[in-house]
Amino acid sequence: MTELADLAPQMLAKERTQGTFDVEKCVDLVLGSKQWQQRMNELRALIMVDPILKDRDFMYRNHKERYEYALAKSHAFVQFLKKHNINSHEERQFVYYQLGEPLPIDVHRSMFIPTLETQMDEEQRAYWLPLALDFKILGAYAQTELGHGSNVQGIETTAVYDVATEEFIINSPTLTSRKWWPGGLGKTANHAVVHARLTLSGKDRGVQAFLVPLRDTKTHQPLPGIFIGDIGPKIGFQSVDNGYCAFDHVRIPRRNMLMRFAKVLPNGDFVKPPTDKLVYFTMVRVRVFVSYICYRYMAFVVTIATRFSAARLQGFAHKTKNEQAVLNYENQQLTLFPLIGLSYAGMFTARRLQVIYEAMVNDLGAMDAQKLDTLNQLHATSSGLKAFLTTEVGNGMERARRACGGHGxxxxxxxxxxxxxFIGACTYEGTFDVLVQQHGVSLLKRLRKPVPSQVGAIDLFGFLQVDASRSCAATSAQMLLEPEILLHAFQVRALKTLQQAARLGKSMHCVSRASMGHAESVILQCFYDGVLEINEKPLQAVMLQLWQLYALWRMNEHLGEFRMHDFLSAEQASWVEESMLGLLAKIRPNAISLVDGFGITDFELNSAIGRYDGDIYRALIERAAKEPLNKTDVVEGYHKYLQPILASKL
Amino acid sequence: MTELADLAPQMLAKERTQGTFDVEKCVDLVLGSKQWQQRMNELRALIMVDPILKDRDFMYRNHKERYEYALAKSHAFVQFLKKHNINSHEERQFVYYQLGEPLPIDVHRSMFIPTLETQMDEEQRAYWLPLALDFKILGAYAQTELGHGSNVQGIETTAVYDVATEEFIINSPTLTSRKWWPGGLGKTANHAVVHARLTLSGKDRGVQAFLVPLRDTKTHQPLPGIFIGDIGPKIGFQSVDNGYCAFDHVRIPRRNMLMRFAKVLPNGDFVKPPTDKLVYFTMVRVRVFVSYICYRYMAFVVTIATRFSAARLQGFAHKTKNEQAVLNYENQQLTLFPLIGLSYAGMFTARRLQVIYEAMVNDLGAMDAQKLDTLNQLHATSSGLKAFLTTEVGNGMERARRACGGHGxxxxxxxxxxxxxFIGACTYEGTFDVLVQQHGVSLLKRLRKPVPSQVGAIDLFGFLQVDASRSCAATSAQMLLEPEILLHAFQVRALKTLQQAARLGKSMHCVSRASMGHAESVILQCFYDGVLEINEKPLQAVMLQLWQLYALWRMNEHLGEFRMHDFLSAEQASWVEESMLGLLAKIRPNAISLVDGFGITDFELNSAIGRYDGDIYRALIERAAKEPLNKTDVVEGYHKYLQPILASKL
Structure with a gap:
């Protein structure tokens, strides 16, 4: 009899003979051109031999050790970029995300530099951007305070303009006004973009952004009036020095205010920004990025869990002597297959958002009414999408983890x-409740004051035009698989929940539900449009099944909402489950191909149980051998602590 | 204007003037007699001044450091028990759970000793138990293997009896047969209860338990033929040395088999156990304990989140200039109040299970048909309850965490x-899918072959007798709050999902749903019975509201199931939400009293944002000051890693 340890790789190999589409075509769909794939492989190969950058031992380190090692990684990363002459944003981004953990320069890259780019005027950019891009200064993005997170209007830090010296005085007037949370602020950054409430001649001019030097660029000592440190351990980002900072009347030059839009003249006059909607662009940009994060993390975890489930035996099938692969169990399929769907749904949605966003940014010239309308739709919808995707991916990752039993x-x-x-994404950049409220309230306004759809315009709010009086047209379980029926059902559900929110004017819960209903409808449409664009027929056929499963799974999760006013009858509702379960068997042969199709390498996955080759048991044993406690047979504490207990000498 | 930092404690103090019941009465309900409360306070006060036992700095430590510190804590714990002459199980248990983290002797206490107690014969107990109770030996419980978790029948470790020497030969024949996961096995234990498949004269005699010495009791070195170590870091239990162990033909005396039930005679004859159901007792005992764990952890987290939400301001109410406590938002209430309900529901359910279990154990003498039936019901139901409670509490803790934003x-x-x-509880002692399957299949058998309810017997399966053809009788939203209507709805839902599972014979998903339907119905009944028994009228009235909210929340979560065959009409379904939202406002004034009512001290909570006094912002700042990275203004790595980056010297 074959040993389990040898059987596992054989089982996974066998799975790969059962797929009905060419996995390489799927990888092309996900990762892009062959040329770019080859470049990624080259870069990854270089990282995998770099003694510092290849490190994956973070699991053995506490927060302080992780931060310290991540400093070494930051150093090696910058060195690596210079040595290999890697200058494009795309390649730098790729290298960074191969490192397996965020670095103390994370926010410098992802928030500080983009903020200088988008909020500084030309002259400011010319001076500061090269310094930042070349890592001659390291920046933090200091908005959140101890007393206020998502609510920017609650910010207490003050900036008062002193006409005499042409300086701003940045101050933390209360205990809760200290900046709290910004990544890299605690120990790494020597500058920060600080959000503070601006006062000009005693008049409140709203929250503005200022570039504040924090530390001496030679000695790295905090500058006078600046009290700064690390906020301590967290669930994630342990390699980053999320920090706090208090300002005691710190003076900065007038030109350190970020002046692309709002401006303060030397005499203290205030120049208003042309529109207050411009800040939406930054928010949308971040949300597009978070959508990608959602898709990637979900894809990583579901790849691990699906491969493990195909290589792991547990329990005996009804009346047979053969142990079953865990993936043969219906519950395991119902846990994992929809999450494969969620990954692809996230990918197509992120791409759609990015296309809309880029089209807008590249055509900023004249903000006419139609463009402003699109921006509004995009901003509102991306709020709801961020709330939905981070919540569902966070929950999905945890479900997939539990589906791996103890090994997860x-x-x-x-x-x-x-x-x-990942899980910080559920709360950073806006908690669920704040975002769905923004989104839902925006939808409510449209419901009360509809704007007719325009030809050529981006129509994220199209569901408002759907006929909600029509109940579901499906007359059989089979018909429930039809895209038109499914898309219509999601639009009607979105509209009905929104109408309900309008009726019960004060219910935040109903508004939230409307937001989620709309977000789901948009995602389902993006996913479907993505499937339609696939040229490879066998791949497209399987993706369509995955799309159907995803849709029915979401419907089943919120069956009560889909049955509102009996839009679905009791009989139709019973078909949802029937059709959903029926799809599991269809997708089963392609399960491994669908996760292989994400094109994630073993180096990236870094998982003993998610390995491509299925050799999971040897990998687990090798990992355990690396545990520092195993360096000696008898632990140091034995003589001092255990021996007296055992000898009853206490 | 009052500073936020000062406002927070005032807000929490004000909450406490609004409750409608006496919190002390609730604490009595939860914690028990005044005498026992006083004793707990005495013991806790002693722990809080013990330099080792009061430590709560685990957040700064990696796995190795946490294990090493936990050894020191184990030593101090045993010393503490002896010094203060603490011998009762109840008091020892209390002291242990005040330590804030599990110790390497966790499984010695919770599994090893109870197994010796229940599975050794009298002579064996007389020899081994005093050694274990006095910590002269330290034991592990080695069942799970690398290749097999929940499925005991898959165990590969072998025990072959050698008649010549009257010894068993314990062996790990394959790579996947090594023991994997047992707590304390890696570095601490010098003995283990090892589960192995017994072979007598070539005949398979099933999986049996053996006491195997692992390490030299003097030097602590592993004994010959034993390969042992720690399996490495995990999400939780980082202070425990979960270990692996492989046996190379290790010989142990015949009398090291645990022989209370099955026995092997010197000549190799096998004596079968009287019934194979006895193992159910151990499983039920563990599940009762896990139910308590669920209730306690949920209560801890919801106490933190509710107090934080009452002391935290965020955002402005509609058209006012006053910032709102987060707890005033409907979404926050709908997140937290049902979780307060879940905590109490878990408490009452755990108590009920314990009563049933103890009644059975204390009357083991004659296992007649009725007792066996009760044992079967209890075993099956407790499987489903473990699956439900661990899943919902795990998810609930995470939802409550997210509701605290970044601070969570x-x-x-x-x-x-x-x-x-906590989260390990979702997979240890049986994963969700294995447990719901056991439970659901047992329910299906009863559906097909019903056993009439017996007077005086414990009737966990009573829902099988309910009339499922009757649809919900509520004719108004108000009527939906009536206990009889709610309890009936949950029973009908359990029965309907079970009948559906019977129709779709092969669907594991449907079986799982029936299991969850029944578990929910049992919990709702236990919670209701608990409310009925409360003598304090004002407390009872509030608890009844909480019960109603809990019931409607569960109903709303699975509205599709409650609408099966239109048991609830579309109109009735709309009342579920309406009534649920209506209860939030009723419970709001008592929210803080309800969490104060759990009687959890600040020392136990150990939370900067969950403090009783609401002084959360100063507490956060004090915590941050303790972060080891803050010992110096400039980190060690600056000169080596940061300075070269900043000076562009790379």
Whole structure:
């Protein structure tokens, strides 16, 4: 009889003979051109031999150790970029995301530099941007305060203009006004973009952004009046020095205010920004990025869990002597297959958002009414999408983890690390409740004051025009698989929940539900449009099944909402489950191909149980051998602590 | 204007003037007699001044450091018990759970000793138990293997009896047969209860338990033929050395088999156990304990989140200039209040299970048909309850964490620690899918072959007798709050999902749903019975509201199932939400009293944002000051890693 340890790789190999589409075509769909794939492989190969950058031992380190090692990685990363002459944003981004953990320069890259780019005027950019891009200054993005998170209007830090010296005085007037949370602020950054409430001649001019030097660029000592430190351990980002900072009447030059839009003249006059909607662009940009993060993390975890489930035996099938692969169980399929769907749904949605966003940014010239309308739709919808995707992916990752049993609890699977690094996304950049409220309230306004759809315009709010009086047209379980029926059902559900929110004017819960209803409808449409664009017929056929499963799974999760006013009858509702379960068997042969199709390498996955080759048991044993406690047979504490207990000498 | 930092404690104090019941009466309900409360306070006060036992700095430590510190804590714990002459199980248990983290002797206490007690014969107990109770030996419980978790029948470790020497030969024949996961096995235990498949004269005699010495009791070195170590970091239990162990033909005396039930005679003859159901007792015992764990952890986290939400301001109410406490938002209430309900529901359910279990254990003498039937019901139901409670509490803790925004992500809130220590419960002692399957299949058997309810018997399966053809009788939203209507709805839903599972014979998903339907119905009944028994009228009235909210929340979560065959009409379904939202406002004034009513001290909570006095902002700042990275203004790595980057010297 074959040993389990040898059987596991054989089982996974066998799975790969059962797929009905060419996995390489799917990888092309996900990762892009062959040329870019080859370049990624070259860069990855270089990283995999770099003694510092290839490190993946973070699981053995506490926060302080992780931060310290991440400093070494930051150093090696910058060196690597220079040595290999890597200058494009795309390639730098790729290299960075191969490192397996965020670095103390994370926010410098992802928030500080983009903020200088988008909020500084030309002269300011010319001076500061090269310094930042070349890492001659390291920046933080200091908005959140101890007393206020998502609510920017609550910010207490003040900036008062002193006409005499042409300086701003940045101050933390209360205990809760200290900046709290910004990544890199605690120990790394020597500058920060600081958000503060501006006062000009005693008049409140709203929250503005200022570039504040924090530390001496030679000695790295905090500058006078600046009190700064690390806020301590967290669930994730342990390699980053999320920090706090208090300002005691710190003076900065007038030109350190970011002046692309709002401006303060030397005499203290205030120049208003042309529109207050411009800040939406930054928010949308971040949300597009978060959508990508959602798709990637979900894809990573579901790849690990699906491969493990195909290689792992547990329990006996009804009346047979053969142990079953865990993936043969209906519950396991119903846990994992929709999450494969969620990954692809996230990918197509992120891409659609990016296309809309880029089209807008590249055509900023004249903000006419139609463009402003699109910006509004995009801003509102991306709020809801961020809330939906981070919540569902966070929950989905945890469900997939539990589906791996004990091995999902062990750091060797890498799922704990992925989950811990991801889960902050559920609260950073706007908590769920704040975002769905923004989105839902915006939808409510449109419901009361509809804007007719315009030809050529981006029509994210199209569901408002759907006929909600028509109940579901499906007359059989089979008909429930038809795209038109499914898309219509999601639009009607979005509209009905919105109408309900309008009726019960004060219910935040109903508004939230309307937001989620709309977000789901948009995602389903993006996913479907993505499937339609696939040229490879066998791949497209499987993706369509995955789309159907995803749709029915979401419907089943919120069946009560779809049955509102009996839009679905009791009989139709019973078909949802029937059709959903029926699809599992259809997708089963392609499960491994669908996760292989994400094109994630073993180096990236870093998972003993998610390996491509299925050799999971040897990998687990190798990992355990690396545990520092195993360096000696008898632990140091034995003589001092255990021996007296055992000898009853206490 | 009052500073936010000062406002927070005032807000929480004001909350406490609004409750309608006497919090002390609730604490009595939860914690028990005044005498026992006083004793707990005495013991806790002693712990709080013990330099080792009071430590709560685990957040700064990696796995190796946490294990090493936990050894020191184990030593101090045993010393503490002896010094203060603490011998009762109840008091020892209390002291242990005040330590804030599990110790390497966790499984010695919770599994090893109870197994010796229940599975050794009298002579064996007389020899081994005193050694274990006095910590002269330290034991592990080695069942799970690398290749097999929940499925005991898959165990590969072998025990072959050698008649010549009257010894068993314990062996790990394959790579996947090594023991994997047992707590304390890696570095601490010098003995283990090892489960292995017994072969007598070539005949398979099933999986049996053996006491195997692992390490030299003097030197602590592993004994010959034993390969042992720690499996590495995990999400939780980082202070425990979960270990692996392989046996190379290790010989142990015949009398090291645990022989209370099955026995092997010197000549190799096998004596079968009287019934194979006896193992159910151990499983039920563990599940009762897990139910308590669920209730306690949920209560801890919801206490933190509710107090934080009452003391935290965010955003402005509609058309006012006053910032709102987060707890005033409907979404926050709908997140937290049902979780307060879940905590109490878990408490009452755990108590009920314990009563049933103890009644059975104390009357083991004659296992007649009725007792066996009760044992079967209890075993099956407790499987479903474990699956339901661990899943819902795990999810609920995470939802409550997210409801605290960024502060819930920070270790200072202590929610990350609580979540990480708890979440293993979702997979250990049986994963969700294995348990619901056991439960659901057992229910299906009863549906096909019903056993009439017996007077005096415990009737967990009573829902099988309900009339499922009757649709819901509520004719108004108000009527939906009536206990009889709600309890009936949950029973009908359980029965309908079970009948559906019977129709779709092969669907594991439908079986799982029936299991959850029944578990929910049992919990709702236990919670209701608990409310009925409360003598204090004002407390009872509030608890009844909480019960109603809990019931409607569960109904709303699975509205599709409650609408099966239109048991609830579309109109009735709309009342579920309406009534649920209506209850939030009723419960709001008592929210803080309800969490204060759990009687959890600040020392136990260990949370900067969950403090009783609401002084959360100063507490957060104090915590941050303790972060080791803050010992110096400029980190060690600056000169080596940061300075060269900043000076562009790379």
């Amino acid at each position: 609890f062990s750091a060797s699977s890498n799922i704990p690390h992925l989950l811990q690094e | 992500f920070s270790a200072s809130s202590n929610i990350p620690h609580l979540l990480q220590e």
